[in-house]
Amino acid sequence: MSGKENSRERLIKTASRLFQLQGYHATGLNQITKESGAPKGSLYYHFPDGKEQLAIESVQLTTAFVSKQIEEGLNKSTDPIEAIQLFIKDMAERFERESCTVGIPIAAVALETSLISEPLRASCQSAYQKFQSAFTEKLIQSGYEEKHAMELGIVINSMIEGAFLISFTMGKSEPLLLVAKQIPSLLK
Amino acid sequence: MSGKENSRERLIKTASRLFQLQGYHATGLNQITKESGAPKGSLYYHFPDGKEQLAIESVQLTTAFVSKQIEEGLNKSTDPIEAIQLFIKDMAERFERESCTVGIPIAAVALETSLISEPLRASCQSAYQKFQSAFTEKLIQSGYEEKHAMELGIVINSMIEGAFLISFTMGKSEPLLLVAKQIPSLLK
DNA sequence: CTATATATAGACCAATTGGTATATTTTTTT
DNA sequence: AAAAAAATATACCAATTGGTCTATATATAG
Structure with missing residues (x-):
């Protein structure tokens, strides 16, 4: 039972990376199995529902990873404005550093599948809710009124x-940096 | 020379709609030709470079359409805050009304193709630049300093x-409405 | 050692993909 | 009306898609 989780995990990690980078439809099962080293027989053993199930679990993995990154980032300062700005700047730096290695966490899958797969759409929705609530949480902890904090969490996540x-799309992090710059105006 | 432009135009309009709704890779040329009524022979006659060319021209058509919508929307009020809010609320209403008929203008194609086709990426970049500059223009006309207006244009477009x-992804227009609500804070 | 899940390996499938080729029809020009 | 250009109509292609199948290892028991 050692190689089991190993192979399954490798499949999800590879799929997760490829789905983010290339999107759902452009990523073939052949590519996933080849790059992960696992054969197709194993894929359908571990994921009997095929590509959809693999994508759902990939989205969940990405969600956990990104959520952790947000929470860690926001803990770098007690001041919510500074914390959020730091987090966004971190993202911008990471984007510049490895733009061609990593795509946008959830967006591609969300756009491609929301209309054709309800379970996948729901997974992406959960992802965004988790991101939002991390920002909202930080604001509540800093004394923002609850409703206001929830609204701002949604807006910050959207931004x-x-x-x-x-x-x-532009190939440069300027938009991210400008959003960071406007955070103070937004949080008054 | 009457049926000519007609068939070409039908192909682009159909492709434009399908690319926005389903994304680039999920939209097959067979579906485009079938729904547009034009046969595949015509497709490659009018678009010798195939799917990529068709997508580029589709993005351009969408860009022109959306830009016009933004400009018209922003003209509904002289006050930039009110104008931008009105535009976003219009989008939200339209989204609620016909969410399953129309997707997000450029995003899906941008995400799916930016890393695999430079000309397509450039088309999507042009689209976003045009959207941004519409907001920037409005702000400059209202007396905002140029650099500030440009930065805000980018941020508003991102939001x-x-x-x-x-x-x-959520299936509801709440995020759009909350963004509209925060426009005053952003524009001070 | 045997029996039994667990997991891997990869050949195979129908369907669809983007794209090409060629023949035919329609339209325009002379 | 004849010639030329523009456009349409399909049949066809290799490649790839997601998915299934069966045989074979590889463990974990008993």
Whole structure:
């Protein structure tokens, strides 16, 4: 029972990376199995529901990873404005450093599958809710009124996702940095 | 020379709609030809470079359409805050009304193709630049200093794109509406 | 050692992909 | 009306898609 989790995990990790980078439809099962080293027989043993199941679990893995990154980033300062700005700047730096190695966490899968797979759509929704609530949590801890904090969490998450998308398309991190710059105005 | 432009135009319009709704890779040329009524022979006659060329021209059509919508929306009020809020609320309403008929204008194609086709990436970049400059223009006309207006244009565009993405995934327009609500804070 | 899950290996499948070739029709020009 | 250009119509292609199948290892028991 040692190689078991190993192979399954490798499949999810590879799929997770490829789905983020290339999107759902552009990523073939052949590519996933080849790059992960696992054969197709194993894929359908570990993921009987095929590509959809693999994508759902990939989204979940990405969600956990990114959520942790957000929480860690936000803990770098007690001041929420500074903390959020630091986090966004970190993302921008990481984007510059490894733009061609990593895509936008959830967006591609969300856009491609929300209309064709309800379970996948729900997974992406959960991801965004988790991201939002990390920001909201930070604001509540800093004394923001709950409803206001929830609204701001949604808006901050939207801003970051949008800036990520545009930075990705433009090939430069400027939008992310400008969003960071406007955080103080937003949080008054 | 009457049927000529007609067939070409039908192909682009159909492709434009399908690419926005389903994304690049999920939209097959067979589906485009079938839904547009044009045969495959015509497709490669009008678009010798195939799917990529068709997608580029589709993005350009969408860009023109959306830009016009933004400009018209922003003209509904002289006050930039009110104008931008009105535009976003219009988008939110339209989203609620026809969410399953229309996807997010450029995002899906941008995410799916930016890393695999430089010309397509450039088309999507042009689209976003055009959207941004519409907001920037409005702010400059309202007396904002140029550099500040440019930065805000980028941020506003990012916010709207991100909110669109999340609204799409969530299946509700709340993120868009909350972004609209925060516009005054952002523009001071 | 045997029996039994667990897991791997990869050949195979129908369907679809983007793209090409060629023949035919329609339209325009002379 | 004849010639030329523009456009349409399909049949066809190799390659790849997601997915299934059966045989074979590789463990973990008893």
